[in-house]
Amino acid sequence: MRRTLASTVLLAAVALAPPGAQAAAPAADTRVDVDVRAGLATVDSAALGVNHAIWDAQLGTPAVADLLKDAGVRMLRYPGGSYADIYHWRDHTAPGGYVAPNTDFDTFMAGAQRTGAEPMIIANYGTGTAQEAADWVRYANITKGYDATYWTIGNENYGNGHYGSAWEADEHADKSPKEYAATVLAYAQAMKAVDPTIKIGAVLTMPGNWPDAIVGAGDEGSWNQEVLTRAGAVIDFVDVHWYPGGSTPAETLTKPAQIQDAMHLLRQQISRYAGRDIAISMTETNVDIGRNTQPGALFLADVYSGLLAQGVFTVHWWNVHNGMGDVTTVAGHTDYDDFGLLSSGNCNADNSVCQPPLNTPFAPYHALSLMGDFARTGDRFIGAGTDNDLVSAHAVRRANGDVAVLLINKDPDAEHTVALNYHGFTPATGTPSVATFTNGADAVTTAPGGTAGAQTLAPYSITLVTLKPNAAGTAAPKAPARPTATVTDRTATISWPSAGSGLKYEVYRQNGGAAELLGETTGTSLTARNLEPGRRYTVNVLARDGAGRLSPASPPLTFTTGTPAGAACTVKFRNTNDWGNGFIGSIDITNNAASALNGWTLGFTWPTTWQSVSNGWNATWNSSGRTVRVTSDSALAAGASTSVGFVGSYSGPNVLPGVFTLNGTVCTSA
Template sequence: MNTWKRLASTVLLAATTLLIPSTASGAPAAADVRADVDIRAGLATVGDTAVGVNHAIWDSQLGTPAVSGLLKDAGVRMLRYPGGSYADIYHWKDHTAPGGYVAPDTDFDTFMAGARATGAEPMIIANYGTGTAQEAADWVRYANVTKDYDATYWTIGNENYGNGHYGSAWEADDHADKSPKEYASTVVAYANAMKAVDPTIKVGAVLTMPGNWPDGIVGAGDAGTWNQEVLTRAGSVIDFVDVHWYPGGGTAAETLTKPAQIQDAVHLLQQQIQRYAGREIAISMTETNVEVGRNTQPGALFLADVYSGLLAQGVFTVQWWNVHNGLGTVSEVAGQTDYGDYGLLSSGNCNADNTVCQPPLNTPFAPYHALSLIGDFARGGDQFIGAGTNNSLVSAHAVRRPNGDVAVLLINKDPDAAHTVALNYHGFTPSAATPAVATFANGAAGVTTAPAGTAGAQTLSPYSISLITLRPERTDGVAPKAPGQPAATVTDRTATISWPATAGGGKYEVYQHNGGAAQLLGETTGTSLTVRNLEPGRRYTISAVARDGAGRLSPASPPLTFTTGTPANAACTVTFRDTNDWGNGYVGQIDITNNTPNAIGNWTLTFSWPTAWQSLNSGWNATWTQSDRTVRVTGDSPLAAGASTSAGFVGSYSGPNVLPTVFTLNGTVCTSA
């Protein structure tokens, strides 16, 4: 985060607040929303560092028992230091940040004491902007050799693409060369120096999240985008990549639609990593927050949705910005006072004329309570499983615990209306006992827990989050172990899927993920299955499960995502290119080749935008039209045998720009080049 602009105050007053629970119960009303939960659709397994938050050097509460206790109670397991843009001016040896503010009576050891009291792993940002590789290596030596802190995760810099190279400068950078090439080269030097001190550490490089600036932009003199350049040049030495996500939104309602972009954004980032680094690399999300309703319920709902969505896609840590930040622009959101503060906890400060003051120091804001629900929901060792609803105002996430319990997180993003959710389970039968439900409602002082509803139906108050934990009805015997990681060999219409054998299963079943209820693709007593009649150019995510002779079902395998190709020797070939991108739009070009021996007199090329946030602005060299997400490009002249033609367009996007890969010419699927 650009802390130059967003740090409101560092004057903090001492106080604490108690969370006072309330109770609520009652039979659910008639259901108006359907939710599906499917344990056969396995997603990522939660790691020990999943739930995180930022802790900054300008925070006078750094490492205090009061703050450490609150973070521990919320289930925080990773703390990032020294905080945002300050990381690129901070010098750990003398605990200074020239041009910035450092809280008195704090230092790196203060932070580490707080992290240990919290029970959290540190993530440390080495100073790229004004530091050196030697300074970073000395920090590793002090932390892990001198003090034996066993600090594993080290990121090189913060938002370093904000150094002016792309026209916007907020991040300190003393390097004469501001390019991603220089950043990548320096990352290699840092990683080598730091790992020479402690080869067990993990080093991360800064990337940009697909769909967020400057994603897609190629700077002057560069061979590719920031991500492409960094991954190509430094991908062999790093252990993880570090991204931030501030998706914006002019209203709370718009902000709360943004989590729907997560799956595509993470998929694109994973594609970039594989394409440019040539291997899988872990992903950390070390900053996220909202612009509307930061301290009130929109921030809480966003936090719950985003942490769940990112962790389900395999991001190994998600970290809120920030523990404390300070008073901003005060407004009223959903009937509650919002202080415009990016912090989880109140800074206890006032505006310049003392007409508006925050609650007492360390009073938890609404996102803190959402974080505490996430800490209870997504525990280390849990596996996210398929979950979804038929109403965009209600989100559903679910995990299967190692003991067989299933926890479901329901988020009502409707500020005005309650919704009753009918819960449908697949591969799992819950106990008939009334479940205990933990709820955080709009304006509440904290999370309340009480028996409520049934396993099959829950009523959600407006703007609320509910966590329902369910025991399985069947507990007899020992279920088979989960199959191992599947692999696939893919053509345009088939996929041969294989997986390691597991003990105890009589047969295996393969399921295609479908949001909530998964679709059975086939079953076998072997360890491979060929699936036919797939759609060309479509992304599929599948899991395998084992079932024993008594019908007991194993946990799901880790997920496998693959994309089918297009026909190898089709009657036409299409190349789609993004030729000039500016971050929310681009100039595109489509090249079409007629591979047949006959001319095509009247031709129309058809494709669909993969997401709802992509659109056509204008086009040339053909007649361009769009209906819903379908685009039609009609030729202005015949296409001769063996000939090629090109047409261009201007497209817009407001999220991850997933390029189309399937094109049909007069109804025939083309080869995509």
């Protein structure tokens, strides 16, 4: 641990009491599976990030730098959100905004170096120029030798009024994504002419968040489509922000479940419009309720873990300091509605309520500190799943063979006893090391506790369990390289480069925390059969040598099966108009059979729980949970087509349905 712990806590082991004991330990009510065979992303050196802002007088101070270092922060963003689009680095001014003393770029860099963090610098798009940005690169990397690698062009520039809302400064006459993309090209050319080793980032929207999927007046596509199509060849990463909202803490804490679908959609957009893989950063996230109390802490741990597991290379909390808002009581504790990780030490207007002393850590800081112990540079996220919606589980495998499991109890009222099950890993006997942050605590506590197979989680808590392997590792085969796949509607032929001679390969499909073996082979390809049409699969390949030693998992491969070619029906689905939380869906149905249909039923299933049909037309629409049935008594002649439509609603990433049945037959999707 990097910190001095103020106190310790011992979690009770969950085991059956011996005969004659006075009381038995509680039985497990939650199952958690952890599978080292299900490999996810590797933790980047810049994984844990935080925002700094030039209106924060504590920016770069030794006290703050040391607190951030102690929490494991490895990237700091500057000069602060929307201020970036009014900030001029050379004279350290932000016309229309407040600039605190001692917050200039050199002061920021001194603090970053003391923290041990890389900078993420936002070049001024809204009121700046490509030359100004290039001069900043020259000063940073040539004059001062700061070796600042990551530079984003602007901040939330889709908020410039083009889609209606205007909070981001933008002096360009043309405020379209086309203009933003063209300017990104100019900035990238000018900045890389100074230092070709820097990485340039472009601003995108998070799938499922405004203005994702909205097509503005005069545009050919959405913001993401236009930017990626026009500037995708020159950028090195894309930058998104995520404030998912929620009217209650409980609703807020359901939002991390959207991460996997959101990242899938974002990568789909990148592949489709840029034609290549591009790295992803998440440089702002926070909650609407419980910003300084336990909901914010639980959200931070869940979101950082979820995003890093999906390959986002850095995740940043907004903000280090921010100041007091509306004071409320959340989960039994005072919440100051402060976006900051650390107290600003200020009071409300009439001085009736004051924050704790300056730089006192709020609850999310302690969650970030736990993340610093959990997700270390080079660790590999592995599969983890739970059967309880109120308990989240994440896991990593370290290079030395240790496995760390992060358990998040989102139940504010009750403890949950967890039975931990491991696949491809046997933990050592004895009591594991356990670090915990509980509701209202002012520090993370640590002590041996529970067992490798069972832990009891306090209400509204985060628990980190670190486990040694049962036996010292011996030289195992190297992990195979990332596989590729050729798919049909019901098969996938998965191929990979050879990892050496005399090996057998095992192909696993990820399935929560317990991967499913799809097959074994001594070759370098395997065909998985009996797959479901239109379903997303993620697989890993592992190598086993003649002594039975199993390699780490290959990098994950995600693919989606298609629909049958030449089916008796064809369905074409289109999203014809989208407004950010709803859309118009149009469905064209063609009867490819040789005979007419005397009445028909179209069926499909929403990919997520946050999508629904509001109303439909040209047929009778019925929904039950995620299942939708569209029926008509009208005849559909052989070779004939008909169309139906509906208004759809969504409150998360809008993953469109890809598989439709007509009278029970899977149709070809056009």
